[in-house]
Amino acid sequence: MSLPEPLLAAINGKWYTPGDSDISVSGLISPPRLRVLTDKHKPEEDPLDMIWRVLGSATHAMVERAAEGLDGWLMEERLYTHVGGWDVGGQIDWYNVQRKELWDLKVTSAWSVLKGEPKPEWVAQTNCYAQLLRENGHDPACISVACILRDWTKSKAADSDTYPQQQVVTLDIPVWSSRQCCDYMGERVALHQQAQQAADNGDPLPRCTDAEMWTRPGKTAAMKKGRKRAMKLFDTQAEAVNWRTRQTDASEIYLEDRPAVYPRCGTGKGDGYCAVYEWCNQAKGRAK
Numbered sequence: 001m002s003l004p005e006p007l008l009a010a011i012n013g014k015w016y017t018p019g020d021s022d023i024s025v026s027g028l029i030s031p032p033r034l035r036v037l038t039d040k041h042k043p044e045e046d047p048l049d050m051i052w053r054v055l056g057s058a059t060h061a062m063v064e065r066a067a068e069g070l071d072g073w074l075m076e077e078r079l080y081t082h083v084g085g086w087d088v089g090g091q092i093d094w095y096n097v098q099r100k101e102l103w104d105l106k107v108t109s110a111w112s113v114l115k116g117e118p119k120p121e122w123v124a125q126t127n128c129y130a131q132l133l134r135e136n137g138h139d140p141a142c143i144s145v146a147c148i149l150r151d152w153t154k155s156k157a158a159d160s161d162t163y164p165q166q167q168v169v170t171l172d173i174p175v176w177s178s179r180q181c182c183d184y185m186g187e188r189v190a191l192h193q194q195a196q197q198a199a200d201n202g203d204p205l206p207r208c209t210d211a212e213m214w215t216r217p218g219k220t221a222a223m224k225k226g227r228k229r230a231m232k233l234f235d236t237q238a239e240a241v242n243w244r245t246r247q248t249d250a251s252e253i254y255l256e257d258r259p260a261v262y263p264r265c266g267t268g269k270g271d272g273y274c275a276v277y278e279w280c281n282q283a284k285g286r287a288k
């Protein structure tokens with residue numbers, strides 16, 4: 001599909017630059033393998049895949065402009081600190097100096113807040129921002145995220161108790177101590193430095209973890225002849241076999257292996273979210 005030039009200009013605009021640092025907070029929390037491969041291959045993304053990011057940037061810019069003149073708020077402030085020999089930079093969204101409140105804005109899917117709790121990476125990211133504030137003379141006491149749910153629908157809200165009931169949801173983030181933040185940032189910097197060194201030396205890169213690949217582990221499904229849906233799912237085949245022997249209709253039950261899936265990586269058919277799949281032997285090796 002050809003897009004109109006003004007929209008393409010918006011998509012290709014540099015709405016965020018990492019500033020003068022060795023690594024940004026976003027880089028710090030991302031998988032070291034992914035970051036090194038991205039730096040090396042600079043993958044081109046399909047403009048249509050970047051639309052959500054443009055909407056996020058536009059929302060940040062709109063709020064920043066609207067808040068001009070509000071007393072006591074630091075808006076979109078870029079801050080730096082030094083960790084393990086690297087300069088770490090990050091741009092906080094909004095900080096209220098008097099109330100010591102740090103806010104982070106997310107333009108995200110309704111699905112991502114279904115559990116009513118923040119994602120682990122949001123907790124890590126915002127606590128790194130809190131630490132940047134501390135290192136720059138502030139004393140944040142609480143952290144929250146304001147989530148604008150881009151795909152929220154009224155009809156789903158009416159049909160479900162677990163679906164968010166409003167298009168904007170705020171979530172509190174547990175505040176780490178300064179020591180916890182320093183430890184976390186120190187560990188992440190060390191992991192990224194190791195990955196960088198491996199890349200420079202031509203050594204194998206550290207592997208992405210299951211959490212980083214958003215892994216859904218493999219299961220064994222107990223299936224019954226004539227039924228499409230699994231009767232029950234088990235973490236291991238041994239558990240499934242054990243369960244089947246206790247069923248009165250055991251002869252009609254067969255077991256089916258459901259392999260693990262890695263949504264972030266995908267399978268190389270354009271179904272993943274990682275832009276460096278093409279150069280990643282960890283993910284490609286698995287697909288063989």
Ligand code: SF4
Nearest residue numbers: 034208265274280283
């Ligand atoms: S494709 Fe998967 S394993 Fe490879 S860098 Fe991306 S997330 Fe990590």
